[in-house]
Amino acid sequence: MVNKDIARQFNLLASLMELHGENAFKTKAYSGAYLSIRKWDAPIEEMAAEDIDKIPGIGSSVISKIKELLSIGHIDALEKLKDKTPEGIQQLLSVKGLGPKKIRVIWDALKIESPAELLYACTENRLIKLPGFGLKTQQDLQQKITYFLDSQDSYLYGNIEEELGVILKKIQKALPGYQLDWVGEFATKAPVISKLQMLVAPLLPSEKLAGLAGVLVKEESPEEAFEIEYEERLKITIHTCLKRDFNNLWCLHTMNAGLYDRLAELDELGTGQDIEEVLTNAGFEGLPPELFDREEIESYPPAYWEDLVSEGDIKGIIHNHSTYSDGMNSLEEMAVHVRDAGYQYFAICDHSRSAFYAQGLSVDRVIEQMEEIDRLNEKFAPFKIFKGIESDILGDGSLDYEDDVLDKFDLIVASIHSNLRMEEAKAMSRLITAIENPFTRILGHPTGRLLLARQGYPINHRKVIDACAANGVAIELNANPLRLDIDYTWLDYCMEKEVMVSINPDAHSRAQVAYVRYGVLAARKGGLKVESCLNAFTLEEFGKWLRKK
Numbered sequence: 001m002v003n004k005d006i007a008r009q010f011n012l013l014a015s016l017m018e019l020h021g022e023n024a025f026k027t028k029a030y031s032g033a034y035l036s037i038r039k040w041d042a043p044i045e046e047m048a049a050e051d052i053d054k055i056p057g058i059g060s061s062v063i064s065k066i067k068e069l070l071s072i073g074h075i076d077a078l079e080k081l082k083d084k085t086p087e088g089i090q091q092l093l094s095v096k097g098l099g100p101k102k103i104r105v106i107w108d109a110l111k112i113e114s115p116a117e118l119l120y121a122c123t124e125n126r127l128i129k130l131p132g133f134g135l136k137t138q139q140d141l142q143q144k145i146t147y148f149l150d151s152q153d154s155y156l157y158g159n160i161e162e163e164l165g166v167i168l169k170k171i172q173k174a175l176p177g178y179q180l181d182w183v184g185e186f187a188t189k190a191p192v193i194s195k196l197q198m199l200v201a202p203l204l205p206s207e208k209l210a211g212l213a214g215v216l217v218k219e220e221s222p223e224e225a226f227e228i229e230y231e232e233r234l235k236i237t238i239h240t241c242l243k244r245d246f247n248n249l250w251c252l253h254t255m256n257a258g259l260y261d262r263l264a265e266l267d268e269l270g271t272g273q274d275i276e277e278v279l280t281n282a283g284f285e286g287l288p289p290e291l292f293d294r295e296e297i298e299s300y301p302p303a304y305w306e307d308l309v310s311e312g313d314i315k316g317i318i319h320n321h322s323t324y325s326d327g328m329n330s331l332e333e334m335a336v337h338v339r340d341a342g343y344q345y346f347a348i349c350d351h352s353r354s355a356f357y358a359q360g361l362s363v364d365r366v367i368e369q370m371e372e373i374d375r376l377n378e379k380f381a382p383f384k385i386f387k388g389i390e391s392d393i394l395g396d397g398s399l400d401y402e403d404d405v406l407d408k409f410d411l412i413v414a415s416i417h418s419n420l421r422m423e424e425a426k427a428m429s430r431l432i433t434a435i436e437n438p439f440t441r442i443l444g445h446p447t448g449r450l451l452l453a454r455q456g457y458p459i460n461h462r463k464v465i466d467a468c469a470a471n472g473v474a475i476e477l478n479a480n481p482l483r484l485d486i487d488y489t490w491l492d493y494c495m496e497k498e499v500m501v502s503i504n505p506d507a508h509s510r511a512q513v514a515y516v517r518y519g520v521l522a523a524r525k526g527g528l529k530v531e532s533c534l535n536a537f538t539l540e541e542f543g544k545w546l547r548k549k
C-alpha cells in the first residue's frame, strides 16, 4: 500500500466522522494526518514500526491506525462508519467541491442518498432554500454532479448529447479526410448509455489523437480499437477500419444482430451506398435509428414504424411548474416561452398543497393562479394556458383537494411524491385509487424512478395501464432525462389498450421545456405513434379530450 492510499483512508475517515458529527478534535487530527502522510516521502509500508512512530505531524492514535491498516488491510473505525453510511452518500463525498457538512444538510433535509437523486433535486430547485445553499451553489452543484455521473460507468443521453456533438466536430477538425461517427447506444439514442463508441476510417493510429486537447489515449493502438479518455471523464472506445468497411462496421456496432444479418446478406454495405438505401433495399424503408437495437425489429412489419411521433408533432406542453410552487420562472414567463417556441397551448401543473417541500399551492393560491391565467389567456389568445395541478397522490390514494376545488381545474396530473419506499401492493392500491378518481386525467411519472439512482417503487404495469384504459386516464412519459418514466418498453401495451401517452417535460424553468426532446426520443424507441400522443393533439382536439370526462 503506497503512502497516497494510506493518506486517502484517513481523508475518508475524517470526512465520514464529520458527516456523522463525531468529535471535531479527532476529525481534525485525521484530516491533518492525511496531509502529513501525503507529504512524507519514504514508503511507510517498508518502514520499521519504531520509525513509523517518529513520522512528524501525526499522533499516537493515527500511528496505531496506520499499523492496523498495514497489518490487517483496513481500519476498523473506518469500516464501522462506512457500514452506517449509504453507498450513494459515500459517492457524494468524492464529488469535488461538496464537503461533509453540505452532504449532511442535503441528506437530512431532502432525504437524498445518491448523486443522481441530488441532480434531480437540483432540477427541481430543492436546494435553493436550504441553509448554506443558494441559487449559485445549486447551479455549481448541478454541474459538478453531472460531471461526476459522467465519470462513472454510465451516461444519461440528455446529459451528454450536446457535448458528444462538440467532440465529434473537434475530432473531425483534427482529422481532415477521415470519416467518423458515433456508433452503438448513442447512435440509437438510448436513455442510458453504458459505452461510448466512435467509428473512424481509414485506419487511425492512436498517436494521431494523442496531441488533441482534452484527449488522453489509454491504450496504444492495436489493430481495430483503442480507448481514449476525454477531459478525464468520458471513456470512449475508438473503432477504426478501412473506408470501405465503414458502413458495415457502423451497422455491426449499432444494430441488433438479426437486423444486421439481414442487411449484410445483401452485400451492399461495402459498395458506397448509404445505410438508408441499404435498409430500403432490405425491406426496412424509413426504419429510424431509435429502433435499430430493438430486439427482433427485423421481424416487425414496416407499418410498426410509420407515423412515429416526432418533435415536430408536439403541439402543446403539459405538466410545468412556475414560481407559484417550485419553478424558477413566473407563470407568464413560462407561458410566453412556450408560446414563442411555436406551441399552441401550455398546461401549468404546479404542486398541490401537501407538497410543502415544493411550496405546494393552498386553495387561496390556486384561486389566485386561476385568475392570473384568465387574464393571460385574454392577452395571449388564441394561445391557451390550461389550469392544471400536479396533485399529490396521498397515502390512501386520494387527491390533494376537496372535490369542489378539484372541479375547478382543466386537468389534473396525479403523481406520487411521498413515501416512495413501499411494497407493490401498497403502490398499486394508491395508484389504482387515484386512477379511478373521476378528476384524474393524467398519471404522472408512474414508478417514481430516477435513472442511475433509484428503481422506483414496484408496480404492475399491465394493471396500471388497464386501469388507465378503463378510466380514460392518460399516462405520462416524463421527459426529464433522469426519469423517462413510464419506461418506453411499455408503450406498445399502452397503444394496444388505447391509452394516450403524454410526453411532459415537468419543466421547473423555461430551459427545461426542451426536455420534451428526450421524451420524444424515448417514445420513438418505444414505437409511439403520433395518434397515441396526447400532446400531439391540436388545441382544439386537446380541449375536446379534456371535456370528454
Ligand SMILES: [Zn+2]
Binding pocket: 390, 415, 417, 444, 445
Ligand atoms: Zn412530480
Ligand SMILES: [Zn+2]
Binding pocket: 319, 321, 390, 506
Ligand atoms: Zn412536476
